Amino acid sequence: MTDLTPVLSATWGAEKSWTLDTYTNHGGYAGLTKALAMDKPDIIAAIKDSGLRGRGGAGFPTGMKWSFLPPDDGGPRYLVVNADESEPGTCKDIPTMLSAPHTLIEGVAITSFAIGCTHAFIYVRGEVVHVYRRLMKAVEEAYAAGHLGKNIHGSGFDLEVTVHAGAGAYICGEETALLDSLEGRRGQPRLKPPFPAVAGLYARPTVVNNVESIASVPAIIDRGVEWFTSMGTERSKGMGFFSLSGHVKNPGQYEAPLGITLRELLEMAGGVREGHELKFWTPGGSSTPIFTADHLDTPLDYESVGAAGSMLGTRALQIFDETTCVVRAVTRWTEFYKHESCGKCTPCREGTFWLALILKRLEAGTGSEADIQQLLDTCDSILGRAFCALGDGATSCVTSSVKLFKEEYEAHVTQGGCPFDHSASALFDYTNDDADAPAIEEANA
Amino acid sequence: MTYDEQTLTGLNKDATEIIARYPVRRSALLPLLHLVQSVDGFVSPDGIAFCAGLVELTSAEVSAVATFYTQYKRRPNGEYAVGVCTNTLCAIMGGDELYRQVSERLGIGHDETTADGKVTLERLECNAACDYAPVMMINWEFFDDQTPETALAVIDDILAGKEVVPTRGSHKVGTFKETSRVLAGFADGRADEDQGVGAPTLAGLNVAKSQGWKEAGK
Numbered sequence: 001m002t003d004l005t006p007v008l009s010a011t012w013g014a015e016k017s018w019t020l021d022t023y024t025n026h027g028g029y030a031g032l033t034k035a036l037a038m039d040k041p042d043i044i045a046a047i048k049d050s051g052l053r054g055r056g057g058a059g060f061p062t063g064m065k066w067s068f069l070p071p072d073d074g075g076p077r078y079l080v081v082n083a084d085e086s087e088p089g090t091c092k093d094i095p096t097m098l099s100a101p102h103t104l105i106e107g108v109a110i111t112s113f114a115i116g117c118t119h120a121f122i123y124v125r126g127e128v129v130h131v132y133r134r135l136m137k138a139v140e141e142a143y144a145a146g147h148l149g150k151n152i153h154g155s156g157f158d159l160e161v162t163v164h165a166g167a168g169a170y171i172c173g174e175e176t177a178l179l180d181s182l183e184g185r186r187g188q189p190r191l192k193p194p195f196p197a198v199a200g201l202y203a204r205p206t207v208v209n210n211v212e213s214i215a216s217v218p219a220i221i222d223r224g225v226e227w228f229t230s231m232g233t234e235r236s237k238g239m240g241f242f243s244l245s246g247h248v249k250n251p252g253q254y255e256a257p258l259g260i261t262l263r264e265l266l267e268m269a270g271g272v273r274e275g276h277e278l279k280f281w282t283p284g285g286s287s288t289p290i291f292t293a294d295h296l297d298t299p300l301d302y303e304s305v306g307a308a309g310s311m312l313g314t315r316a317l318q319i320f321d322e323t324t325c326v327v328r329a330v331t332r333w334t335e336f337y338k339h340e341s342c343g344k345c346t347p348c349r350e351g352t353f354w355l356a357l358i359l360k361r362l363e364a365g366t367g368s369e370a371d372i373q374q375l376l377d378t379c380d381s382i383l384g385r386a387f388c389a390l391g392d393g394a395t396s397c398v399t400s401s402v403k404l405f406k407e408e409y410e411a412h413v414t415q416g417g418c419p420f421d422h423s424a425s426a427l428f429d430y431t432n433d434d435a436d437a438p439a440i441e442e443a444n445a
Numbered sequence: 446m447t448y449d450e451q452t453l454t455g456l457n458k459d460a461t462e463i464i465a466r467y468p469v470r471r472s473a474l475l476p477l478l479h480l481v482q483s484v485d486g487f488v489s490p491d492g493i494a495f496c497a498g499l500v501e502l503t504s505a506e507v508s509a510v511a512t513f514y515t516q517y518k519r520r521p522n523g524e525y526a527v528g529v530c531t532n533t534l535c536a537i538m539g540g541d542e543l544y545r546q547v548s549e550r551l552g553i554g555h556d557e558t559t560a561d562g563k564v565t566l567e568r569l570e571c572n573a574a575c576d577y578a579p580v581m582m583i584n585w586e587f588f589d590d591q592t593p594e595t596a597l598a599v600i601d602d603i604l605a606g607k608e609v610v611p612t613r614g615s616h617k618v619g620t621f622k623e624t625s626r627v628l629a630g631f632a633d634g635r636a637d638e639d640q641g642v643g644a645p646t647l648a649g650l651n652v653a654k655s656q657g658w659k660e661a662g663k
Contacts, residue, residue, distance in 0.1 A: 003658040006650050013647050013654075016637070076468065088532050088571040095646045098614070119468060126479070126516050127572055129585040129624050130614035130638075137636035162466045165628040167475050167514035170570065184474030184500060186513040202469050244648075245575035246534055252576045252648025268652045286533065318534050318575065332533040336570055342513075426539035427579065428592040 002260040004268065005231055005239040007219050008212070009255045012099040018134050020141040023102035029147055031218030035110040036155040043114035043221065050220045050228045051237030056082055056173070056210025057284065057313045058389075059302045062217075066115050068197035069205045078206040079117045080182065080196075081108060081214055083124040083135075084166055084173040088286035088336060089316030092241035093211035095253055097124070097131045100215075101138035105161070107214035109147055110221055112159050115207055119160045123178055126165040135163045170340035174388050175208040177342065188344045189388040212241060233259040236301030240315055246281075247273040247321035247425075259304070262317060263296040276321035280404070284313020286333045287393025289400035290326075310400070325420035326405045327412055330397045331359040337394035348391030351382035355398060362409060365417035372409045376402060447491055452484060460499050463630060471500045474510055476629045478517050483626035487518040516628075523558045523565035524620050525603050527551075528582040529596070532571040539592070540579040544568060546593045547581075550600050564603060565621075576645035577613070584624040586611035589643060613640050 011017050011026045023029070035043055048063030069077060081104065085093040097104060104122070112120045124132055139161050142148040150158050164182060171177045172187040179201050181187035200206020216238065220228045228238045236258035242265055245251045249270030256265070262281065272278050280290045283300060289310040291298070298308045305312045320329060338352040355378050361367040362375075379395035386392060402409060411419050423430055448456065459480055464473040474496060481492030488511045490504075497507045511517045529544040530536070548554055551564055558565040574580045577589030581596055588599060589612045602609050609618045616638040619627075627633050653659070 003656070004649050004653040005658070006653050009650050012642060013650055016639070017642070018639075019637070085573045086571060089534060089575050090571075091573045091575045091577075094573040099642060099646060125573070126514075126628050127569075127582065127585050128587075129619075129627050130587070130611075130636075132627060133615070133632065133636040136630070136632050140632070163630070164466075164472075165476065165479065165630065166516075167478065167628075168516035169514050181475065182472055183469065184471035184510065186510055242649075243576060245578055246538065250644070250648050251578075252645030254649035254652070256649070269648065316575065320537065324537055329533045329537060332531070332536055336532055339570065422537075422541065425537045426542060427590075428539050428542075430539075430542050430593060 002257060002264050004254055004256050006255045007239055008096055008100065008103055008215050008241070009253060012095070017099045018101055018138065020102060020138070020145060023100065027222070028102055028218075029106055031222035032106050032109050032147060033153060035113055035221050036153050036157060040114050040116065043110065046221060046225050047114075047217065049225045051232075051235070052213065052216055052220065052228070053236065053302065054210055055212035055216070055240055055314070057087060057287070059312060062209060062213050065197065065209070066111070066207055068195065069115055069207065070198060072116050076119065076202075076204050077115060077117050078201045078204060079108060079112050079115060079120040080179065080201055080206055080208045081120070081122040081211060082173060082175060082178055082208055083122050083211045084178060085211070086125055086170040086173050087314050087316060088333060089245060089282055089318040090243065090285050090314040091245065091316070092243050092253060092314070094128055094131055096211055096215055098134055101134050102142065103215040103218060104135075104211055105138050105142045105147070107217040108161060109142075109152065109159055110217050111207070111209070111214055113157050117207075118158050119162070121182060121201070122161065122163045123172070123182055124163065124165055125172075126167045132163065132165050139163055169342075170336075171342045171388075171390060174390065177388070178208065179206065186342070188342045191387075231257040233299065233301045233303070235303050236312075242300065242315045242317060244269050244317050244319060246319040247276060247324070248319045249273060258312075259299040259301040261297050261299060265317065266296075272319065273321055276323065279320050279322045279324055280326060280401075281320065282316060282318045282397075283310050285316040286318070286336070287311075287389070287396050288313040289396045290404065292404055321425075323420065323424040325363075325418055325422070326401050326408050327359070327363050328418065328420070328422070330401045331356070331363045333397050334359050334394065337390065341390060341394075345387035345391070347382045348386040348394065351378055351386075351391065352394050354378050355394065359398075362412050363418060365412050365415065367413055369410065369413055371413075372402060372406065448495070456480065456484060456495060459629070459631065464499065466630065471502070474500050474507065475514075478511055479625050479629035482518065482522070483622045483629055485521075486622055487521045518565075520558070521562065522621050523563050525564045525618070526567065526584050526621050527564050527600070527603075528567040528569035528572075530570070530572055530578070530580045530582070531568045534571070534575050535579040538578040543579055543581065543591055543593060543596050547596055547600055550597055564600075576648075577643060583609060583611070583618050584621055585628075586615055586618050587613040589613055611640065613643050614638070616640070
């Protein structure tokens with residue numbers, strides 16, 4: 001049995017956990033003190049040696065990302081924290097910023113010092129107002145305590161931090177779209193190269209990192225590389241949040257070494273909903289191919305999940321039991337991608353439109369056998385041909401579900417409707433006498 | 446532009462503060478649009494013209510940005526933006542039924558506003574609270590683990606003009622305009638309000654505590 005390893009979440013249960021006082025009483029900002037006495041290249045080397053990989057989904061080595069910045073030319077360089085947590089199923093950065101925003105602020109200070117940034121930005125999605133309040137307060141407290149601002153800890157290092165609220169767009173989680181959005185534009189991805197390290201915010205060298213990646217930095221600096229690498233697997237080092245949601249007895253945040261399995265996590269979470277069994281799950285959010293009970297023992301690290309045909313992604317484990325219609329689930333995710341496609345490239349904009357159209361008729365029981373093949377063909381027209389990862393991600397649940405549950409798609413065709421009782425999946429009881437009635441907007445139309 | 450002098454003075458003062466946060470003026474556009482919503486309750490033609498003048502763009506260019514983002518409203522929004530998450534996880538856990546019942550109670554559908562201007566209803570995409578599914582958001586505050594009973598009770602309170610309280614986070618839901626002002630980056634002094642940490646947030650921590658587990662190397 002793998003033990004859980006609460007590091008970022010260690011103080012979440014403390015009285016007023018979000019305040020600077022609580023954070024410093026638990027050893028907070030010791031990492032910053034230590035970092036300010038280090039040589040900058042040594043900090044970058046430590047993060048490289050720790051093996052920390054991006055916790056926002058792509059898993060790119062964090063220290064390597066920092067080291068891609070060109071040599072200092074005297075002009076500004078930026079750190080931008082991606083706090084636009086929106087990948088369906090992902091719900092780890094929001095509690096981190098709500099319960100312990102200073103772990104992020106301290107990480108921002110250390111990272112900025114290491115890469116030579118004097119103005120950092122935290123781009124938080126706009127749909128979480130209390131998180132934004134907490135972040136603004138934490139920044140204000142950090143300034144007052146001398147952890148931000150001029151001459152931090154007497155080191156001569158200056159850092160300004162701006163917390164910026166987005167305005168509702170999943171695509172802004174894509175790092176170059178986020179930069180365009182932060183520049184006051186429509187949030188559409190940029191062609192790469194140049195990568196943000198070379199030409200990012202305002203075309204200056206920029207590091208874009210996820211909240212959890214940056215929040216992991218203080219502990220690595222404070223406790224050391226060996227401490228961090230003692231957790232995890234050979235190539236997936238350290239701890240990370242595993243966010244369990246859905247048909248599970250105790251959903252929530254489980255901070256564990258990478259390489260833990262769903263079987264272990266489910267045991268800690270009280271198992272699948274009473275009286276039910278696991279049908280399918282996402283290992284890393286809706287953009288990662290779905291898994292089934294066959295993958296209960298797959299180590300949840302980058303390599304093992306990849307080898308099993310999916311992606312570790314954001315470790316957003318959405319659990320669905322046998323009452324769930326997979327066609328319904330996939331249709332809804334696809335409508336999401338269609339809604340969130342920024343429209344810049346044709347494969348994604350048109351492809352997600354057609355996928356949603358076909359899936360809706362399949363779910364409603366008016367599709368044909370040929371539609372199932374058409375889904376796969378349409379996915380072929382998107383995968384690898386879209387401008388950014390949104391298009392690729394949109395195909396994951398479609399292709400994986402057709403592969404694993406083709407007979408369920410066929411059943412919708414042969415039965416002329418959905419074979420499932422949707423009320424059986426809900427976490428509350430209801431009678432669905434009116435559930436088939438048209439929605440009010442449709443009725444009014 | 447039709448803002449009266451007092452409103453315009455306030456807007457200009459706030460806008461100056463927003464613009465000062467960024468090294469490049471145009472970066473202020475998203476918070477400026479939130480600011481406009483805090484005054485007008487939507488991104489009004491006046492607001493667009495106001496922003497355009499400040500960031501040195503045309504009104505058409507500002508409109509092009511504003512229409513990209515779902516939080517910017519093209520028509521006057523209700524005092525309460527009620528959103529029910531109907532992305533896959535929440536929908537299946539009961540979000541579809543919640544949405545149906547809330548919609549029925551309000552008599553409006555997605556992106557529609559009640560005749561009295563009290564509530565605008567939306568189907569939401571994932572709001573990063575999946576461990577609390579099914580979720581409803583009101584003016585971007587969390588209403589976790591909803592049932593039709595809890596959701597309708599909140600809706601009835603809003604319709605009756607009563608204050609409503611989120612299940613996590615702050616002590617009360619502010620108006621759409623008040624919330625927009627916070628999103629423009631103006632603190633309202635409510636960061637320390639707290640409803641206590643929910644069980645899902647502490648789920649792993651509590652298991653670790655009960656097992657006596659600590660992180661490696663300690």
